[in-house]
Amino acid sequence: MPDISLPTDPASVGISPERLHEAVAALCALGRKLPGSAAERAACDIIARRLAACGVAHEVHEFEAFIGWPVRSELVLGERRLAAAGVAFAAGTPEDGLVAPLAAPGSDPRGRILLSEGLPRYDALRAAERAGALGLVAISGGEQRHYVQATPIWGAPTGPGDLALLPGIPAAQVARTDGAALRALAEAGGTVRLIAEARRAWVTARMPVAEIPGREDFFVLLGAHYCTWQDGATDNLAGVALLLELARLYAEARPRYGLRIAFWTGHEQGAYAGSSWYADRFWNALHDRAIAYLNVDIVGVRGGTTKALRNTTGELARYAEAVLAATAGTLPAAERDFVARALRRQDRDVDPRRSARNSDQSFCGIGLSGAQVSSFLPAASSEHLPESGLAWWWQTDQDTLERCDAAVLAEDTLIYRNLVEGLVNAPALPFDFATTAEDMLASLAEYRDAAPDVGELAALAALAERLRAAAGTARLSDAGKLRVARQLNPVLYHARSAFEYDPGRASRLLPGLAPALALAGMPADEARMARVALRRQANRVEHALRRALELMDAAR
Numbered sequence: 100m101p102d103i104s105l106p107t108d109p110a111s112v113g114i115s116p117e118r119l120h121e122a123v124a125a126l127c128a129l130g131r132k133l134p135g136s137a138a139e140r141a142a143c144d145i146i147a148r149r150l151a152a153c154g155v156a157h158e159v160h161e162f163e164a165f166i167g168w169p170v171r172s173e174l175v176l177g178e179r180r181l182a183a184a185g186v187a188f189a190a191g192t193p194e195d196g197l198v199a200p201l202a203a204p205g206s207d208p209r210g211r212i213l214l215s216e217g218l219p220r221y222d223a224l225r226a227a228e229r230a231g232a233l234g235l236v237a238i239s240g241g242e243q244r245h246y247v248q249a250t251p252i253w254g255a256p257t258g259p260g261d262l263a264l265l266p267g268i269p270a271a272q273v274a275r276t277d278g279a280a281l282r283a284l285a286e287a288g289g290t291v292r293l294i295a296e297a298r299r300a301w302v303t304a305r306m307p308v309a310e311i312p313g314r315e316d317f318f319v320l321l322g323a324h325y326c327t328w329q330d331g332a333t334d335n336l337a338g339v340a341l342l343l344e345l346a347r348l349y350a351e352a353r354p355r356y357g358l359r360i361a362f363w364t365g366h367e368q369g370a371y372a373g374s375s376w377y378a379d380r381f382w383n384a385l386h387d388r389a390i391a392y393l394n395v396d397i398v399g400v401r402g403g404t405t406k407a408l409r410n411t412t413g414e415l416a417r418y419a420e421a422v423l424a425a426t427a428g429t430l431p432a433a434e435r436d437f438v439a440r441a442l443r444r445q446d447r448d449v450d451p452r453r454s455a456r457n458s459d460q461s462f463c464g465i466g467l468s469g470a471q472v473s474s475f476l477p478a479a480s481s482e483h484l485p486e487s488g489l490a491w492w493w494q495t496d497q498d499t500l501e502r503c504d505a506a507v508l509a510e511d512t513l514i515y516r517n518l519v520e521g522l523v524n525a526p527a528l529p530f531d532f533a534t535t536a537e538d539m540l541a542s543l544a545e546y547r548d549a550a551p552d553v554g555e556l557a558a559l560a561a562l563a564e565r566l567r568a569a570a571g572t573a574r575l576s577d578a579g580k581l582r583v584a585r586q587l588n589p590v591l592y593h594a595r596s597a598f599e600y601d602p603g604r605a606s607r608l609l610p611g612l613a614p615a616l617a618l619a620g621m622p623a624d625e626a627r628m629a630r631v632a633l634r635r636q637a638n639r640v641e642h643a644l645r646r647a648l649e650l651m652d653a654a655r
Contacts, residue, residue, distance in 0.1 A: 108513075109509040112516060161304070164255065169189075172184060172296070176280070188265055191269055197292070208231060211233060213235050217240065223249075304364045306373045307361075308359060312357045318358060319522050319523055320359045324459060325364060326364045332502050356523040386465050406427045410471035446607050446608055448542070454592055472511065531570070533567050559637060565648060566647060586644075614629040
């Protein structure tokens with residue numbers, strides 16, 4: 100870790116809990132902030148005015164975003180009406196609803212409205228649709244109802260093929276006690292009226308982005324979404340307040356490297372519409388000059404004493420771990436295990452804290468390094484969603500101002516301040532590509548075990564071993580470190596090209612090689628085709644490894 104000052108008291112660097120709380124309160128007062136709405140415009144104006152008051156240059160970008168949102172949701176059982184939360188990007192019912200028999204979880208849903216447990220995410224909707232269900236009603240684990248989205252598209256659709264992937268049935272979530280009544284009705288062969296009006300539309304969204312110049316041309320990108328399902332105190336107005344406080348702290352600092360501070364819109368309602376638009380619009384500037392992307396989400400949570408490192412690329416992992424430990428202390432082993440379970444991924448052997456398919460991670464394909472720290476509730480808390488670390492009020496009507504703790508938010512602001520300081524004022528960027536190589540080897544081990552006869556995988560492992568050895572001796576400049584990251588991160592986190600986004604939200608390293616996992620059970624012709632795809636993806640990974648090794652060899 101570089102020799103940087105790491106204060107542990109927020110007040111010592113001028114971080115104000117009162118100022119943070121006031122910013123969250125002002126934005127919460129606007130209620131739901133959908134992209135393209137009057138409330139979004141009002142929130143954008145508040146952010147812009149506060150940046151201007153700090154003397155921070157900024158621009159408000161306007162762009163077309165494809166968004167989905169629920170309009171009206173409820174279930175009608177005779178004279179009884181049950182409140183429900185709708186699902187973004189699900190199909191909508193007519194205004195008077197859809198009347199159909201209920202199907203209990205696990206029963207034949209054909210021609211019925213299927214009951215399910217948990218969140219009504221995309222996979223659940225498509226599985227129900229393929230099984231012949233007319234709609235889906237998910238039952239919450241508590242009395243709260245969560246707003247979620249159900250689309251595999253990342254950002255704006257690019258053609259009719261993308262739109263064809265969207266669910267074709269309506270969906271909603273009800274509270275646990277209402278779910279019990281619905282289960283009883285399903286067992287009795289009863290019928291329900293599902294009202295789930297929903298919209299999908301192109302809107303003009305507004306997105307403020309601030310810039311604090313450095314003495315040299317590189318910059319760190321920070322982002323937090325300011326769109327919300329309802330008030331959104333901890334998801335994610337606390338993150339917005341954190342960024343405003345950092346902008347104030349660095350307004351006149353003139354660090355070695357600059358900062359760009361983005362306030363994303365269209366987070367879930369637009370499937371990361373804002374960050375993906377920004378990545379598309381400023382691709383070359385980000386590729387050439389961005390040091391890293393630090394996402395800010397789920398901070399300032401009341402009771403959020405477990406500081407969870409997540410969405411962190413390998414080369415920044417040791418640095419981020421050290422900064423977090425020096426600022427907030429080391430997590431007890433039980434809490435570390437809890438965070439690992441909460442951040443579960445598809446990979447068998449990969450560190451779960453690596454970058455995942457969530458949280459506006461629109462920049463791994465470009466090759467940006469990244470890190471994120473969230474305030475999780477501790478394992479023993481009675482208020483978190485089971486095994487998630489998230490509070491039960493996450494993405495609900497109850498995420499109101501009292502759920503945000505200003506003192507916790509000040510601590511989180513200090514953590515990000517320390518992360519930023521060690522990047523923008525470091526004598527040398529604290530990148531460690533040995534860890535990146537270890538991530539590759541961990542991922543390849545699973546693929547090789549599943550497909551031991553695919554020789555390309557062994558060859559890639561040999562190159563990754565060479566990369567790990569070279570990382571310990573190479574003397575890369577900061578520009579050289581960014582060039583290495585631009586080679587490795589796109590293949591580590593994307594199966595498609597650096598200019599596109601993979602569909603879905605499943606998290607796996609070296610995702611282009613994932614067909615190796617199912618190869619043994621495939622029919623012969625399907626396996627032949629999969630081997631062709633694997634060979635091409637292996638070539639892509641090999642090319643990246645060889646280019647990275649060339650850069651390291653040249654820096655000895």
